[in-house]
Amino acid sequence: MNTRRDFLQKIGASALMLKLGSISAFANVPDQIEQAYEGRVLRVAIMGLGGYGTRVAEAMKACTKAKLVGVISGTPSKIKEWQTKYNIPEKNCYNYDNFDQVKNNPDIDAIYVITPNALHHSQVIRVAKAGKHAICEKPMALNAKEGQEMLDACKKANVKLLVGYRLHFEPRTLEVIRMRNAGDFGKVMFFQGQCGFKIGDPSQWRLNKALAGGGSMMDIGIYAINGARYMVGEEPVWVTAQETKTDPVKFKEGVDETIQFQLGFPSGAVASCLSSYNINYLDRFFMSGDKGYAEMQPSTGYGPIKGRTHNGELTQPTTTHQTIQMDEMATIIFEDKKPVVPVNGEEGLKDLKIIDAIYLAVKTGEKVKLRA
Incomplete structure (x- = not known):
């Protein structure tokens, strides 16, 4: 399919003024011609x-x-x-x-x-x-x-x-974050993150503690942890957690099947989250404030992220997550760009500290305080 640039190059300057208005209206494209990227790759x-x-x-x-x-x-x-x-x-x-x-x-x-x-x-x-x-x-x-x-x-x-x-660059996710920063939800009080599916092949590396380091928490539970942090907009100060295991043959010692965990934030907001390798159809985020709410379902999958708020459906563009992620990472590396939500090693370390605390809470049954 020809690009708009190709089309404009083929028509004469006199025809451009006549055609551009109708082309833009039909294709819903901006009047400014997109410039080819000429920076460092x-x-x-x-x-x-x-x-x-x-x-x-x-x-x-x-x-x-x-x-x-x-x-x-x-x-x-x-x-x-x-x-x-x-x-x-x-x-x-x-x-x-x-x-x-x-x-x-x-x-x-x-x-x-x-x-x-x-x-x-x-x-x-x-x-x-x-x-x-x-x-x-x-x-x-x-x-x-x-x-x-x-x-x-x-x-x-x-x-x-x-x-x-990849979700740190996803347009509908970023819109929810923008709305929160703008105060559209008011004081955020509650977040819910549900991440789960029934995992298949019992011999795969994700069910091998030596390779995976755990079970569902190390694979999809981290989405709920990370999502709670970027949607609430705060760092949690405590965590509690409970593990449920119904199949100890498939989910051996140290490989968690299902973990429920709760996070507390400095503002008083709380999060209730679920990570499971044995429950299907769990891919939902929900956040509630005293002025509005946001719901995303699917919230983390590769297909289009969908969502709505108290103002209606989220209609930002659907993107291929990994494409935009890699382009954005190029600008972070070469231009030191600061994304809305960080993707640096420090961000990864924050999630790891919470995962450590969740596993400790499961083991001890106690509320675990999180250090800054």
């Missing part, structure tokens, strides 16, 4: 060529500020497949044993770590030592101690550490 290597790595790679085809240029995998056949599919040169292909050599490759700026949770810590530190910016999938690490060590390594190497919080 972030050249990215993806580490971990599984399902989500593939999703990111496909989304990056539409990026204007970021480009997939390299791969890191422990599976040679996958490397060959990706080389062909994404036109990746041999010199930009590495395995888990030799990827430290990326330090000698000036054609790669950043490495996106999309591997099992337990590998993030060591791999991000190696990326930092190689002098490359690190983008890491969430959760950033298995616990706050590991997360702090990753932050320290990146700071020491003078490289950025970013976390794959």
Whole structure:
């Protein structure tokens, strides 16, 4: 399909004035012609060529500020497949044993770590030592101690550490945050986050404590934690939590099936959240203030985020989350742009501290205070 730029180039200047009004009205496009991006492009290597790595790679085809240029995998056949599919040169292909050599490759700026949770810590530190910016999938690490060590390594190497919080750039999510900042909801009193589905293959790494670091909390529970923080707009000061396990064969020791947790905020607002690997159709955020409310369902999925407030349906554009995420991360890395909601390592560490507290609350049955 021709772009509007192509169309305008083909018509004469005299016809432009006659046609532009009707074209804009029909296509609902702005009068200003979109300018091609001419800035620096972030050249990215993806580490971990599984399902989500593939999703990111496909989304990056539409990026204007970021480009997939390299791969890191422990599976040679996958490397060959990706080389062909994404036109990746041999010199930009590495395995888990030799990827430290990326330090000698000036054609790669950043490495996106999309591997099992337990590998993030060591791999991000190696990326930092190689002098490359690190983008890491969430959760950033298995616990706050590991997360702090990753932050320290990146700071020491003078490289950025970013976390794959794609929803921090999602237009309808950002509209709810804008409305909250504008006072449209009044005093926020309550947040509810429900994240859950019935997980399949019992042999997958997400149900292996050594690789995942836990169960549902380390996969989808973090969405409710993060969502509570960016929707309420505060950092919690306490947490309580309770675990339910109905299938100890599938969900072995240390792999949580379902956790309910509650958060308290300095303003007096409270959050009630649920994370489950054994309950379907849970993907909903709800926030209530004394002047209005916001409801998002789906709230975290890859498909279009949908939502409404007391003012009606949210109608912001539907985007491919990973495309806008990678373009925005390019501006964060090269231009030091400050997004509305941070995606840096410090943000990832805050979530890890809360996860640590949730697991402690489950173990002790007590309210756990959170440090700033």
